Amino acid sequence: MESTSTMIWNRKLIDPSKERMEKPRTRGCTMVMDKGTGLIAFRDTLELAGAYIDFIKLGFGTAVLTPGAVLREKIILCKQHQVNLYPGGTFFEIAVAQNCLHSYFRTLKELQFEWVEISDGTIDLSRQDREKAIREAIEWGFRVITEVGKKTAGSVATIPELLSTYEHDVKAGAIYIIVEGRENGQNIGIYDDRGEVNSRYVMDVLKEVDPDRIIWETPQKHQQIQILQLVGCNANLGNIPVHEILSVESLRRGLRSDTFCFWNR
């Protein structure tokens, strides 16, 4: 208890935004991208910043490349810190392409993962097969995050396409829907070729969906700032680099110059 910030600092310094949700929360989630963190660094990060992490995605195929003992320990550590760990959508797509989805789900279950991501950023998947995969994952007992958008450079889901996928995914049982931003967030989905957010696109999407179900992939700082300004300090932000977790939390609370003026007033 001694370690809580409120025992040390004036409360006004902790959250100038006055609106930041604390864990456990269903909105204002931060999803971190783990591209290959060692076990000690992983534990170190959770002990520093566990209160500000809701999800950790094991990026691309890193889950399969991680030594089993390290992977199992990461899963245990995340449960201890109330963080949801899950393998990235590309790994699901490989399982589909390699024709071993059943074995994929079974292994994840044995490893005691609780969440999976269903996506078709790289493979072609019919609407029907996508929904089937979501339902199958739920039957296995997983909670499902889906992703909308292709990973090809320059590809943008139109608003009607995105909304249609959103509705079908939610109906099939998906809890969160990620809007694709890729790791570097450039020339893809809601970003132009300089990585700038297309505000109009974001606002048009927000009008039609439950904003708390959308996770915006915002790997870069200016993207985080733009989404926070558009959506508010409790926007769900995804693909946050491991070293940027406290920076993102600072942005959410108005504790960094860039968002200071949104909330310090």
Add this chain to the structure above:
Amino acid sequence: MESTSTMIWNRKLIDPSKERMEKPRTRGCTMVMDKGTGLIAFRDTLELAGAYIDFIKLGFGTAVLTPGAVLREKIILCKQHQVNLYPGGTFFEIAVAQNCLHSYFRTLKELQFEWVEISDGTIDLSRQDREKAIREAIEWGFRVITEVGKKTAGSVATIPELLSTYEHDVKAGAIYIIVEGRENGQNIGIYDDRGEVNSRYVMDVLKEVDPDRIIWETPQKHQQIQILQLVGCNANLGNIPVHEILSVESLRRGLRSDTFCFWNR
């Protein structure tokens, strides 16, 4: 003692510049930006590179987001390694904006911080209030670093503005004055929109001040190189990323290709 480089390597290999100051030093300081390092990584960095670090700044609001036990341990570790730890200027500005400066100073004192940063990169602060804050910090027993410059993109303090602030700050008791470079060092202060150093600006400033009191924020490698070339291997460099500490020390000594020719002759 066995661990000192001089016991292992030919002395000529350790410092081709032949001028690099060793700790404790009042010039040639390296100020590192901690954006959210776990405790184990923090200790690991000090054990690797403590001899090359003079200051560590807890960036933006990270001090308040760091679990109390971790923060206290970071403070202790820095004292052991003769490194000066202090919270970033934005945190001071939040305390001013939230009208709780007294409580801010008191908490820092209780935590046994020895240095504070006084800045107005984001808030408006009159010359008078700035000086008052410096003097107040000194009365609390802190040593003071100030920062000159606004964080707004494209903003540059003119030379007379910078010199005037410098003189007033020094008179009020500031020990070092940081020239703003922000974390990414682009389109701000002494940098143009490609992050290039404005050499004329730097040289004009240097003519009028005590160069040992100026800390240049140089987050990017080419900025570090340009300032080292203009000011010499014992320039004070700030906002150095945690992973670049040995790179910066290599640049200072002529141990990296980019500065090899300045000093290997």
Add this chain to the structure above:
Amino acid sequence: MESTSTMIWNRKLIDPSKERMEKPRTRGCTMVMDKGTGLIAFRDTLELAGAYIDFIKLGFGTAVLTPGAVLREKIILCKQHQVNLYPGGTFFEIAVAQNCLHSYFRTLKELQFEWVEISDGTIDLSRQDREKAIREAIEWGFRVITEVGKKTAGSVATIPELLSTYEHDVKAGAIYIIVEGRENGQNIGIYDDRGEVNSRYVMDVLKEVDPDRIIWETPQKHQQIQILQLVGCNANLGNIPVHEILSVESLRRGLRSDTFCFWNR
């Protein structure tokens, strides 16, 4: 044994490329650039990713800046993980420039390094002196990696120059030849000013050399992808950042979206 991926995952998920070489290997090597990793982080990385690392280069002058006890422990850890650790070529060039090559080799020998890099990216070295250095290193008992190319911006070795150096180096006893890419891989060697690979140049080189002896410096992701596409999943890749090791291995195996289509079929 429990920790091997094959005990956990369906084999089809581990290597969609079906061609990835396992350690020990003489091709498909990954050479990682250590710019200053603490000892705990270094061990953590080896325990996570040792199976995917063949060489670790202590970048520029970091070897001399690393506390002796840390350096000795890094050397021991690398032997335990069948990883070849060696100091970067710039350090060799400093020894030449400082006129203490003999003492340089002797210290490396005492420290039990097994590999050295011979280069002239920054200094001028005649063909004769270069070959002499290679032979001298071999007499000391080292295995030799050489590097072709200058570190000056815009400098490109012509194909005949590169081939001529390659042949002389191999004849003198070099085992691998690195094609210079610098840390950021821009405007240098095989890269244009946007860091794009010059494919024609690469293919022309490959026609004339033993491709297994070439290490391509590919610090950036799109460079890794382009070389893997041109050379295959067992290209030798160098200057990989510490945090990108699992990403690179994912690219090699078709476990990341960008190379998925090369191998998932």
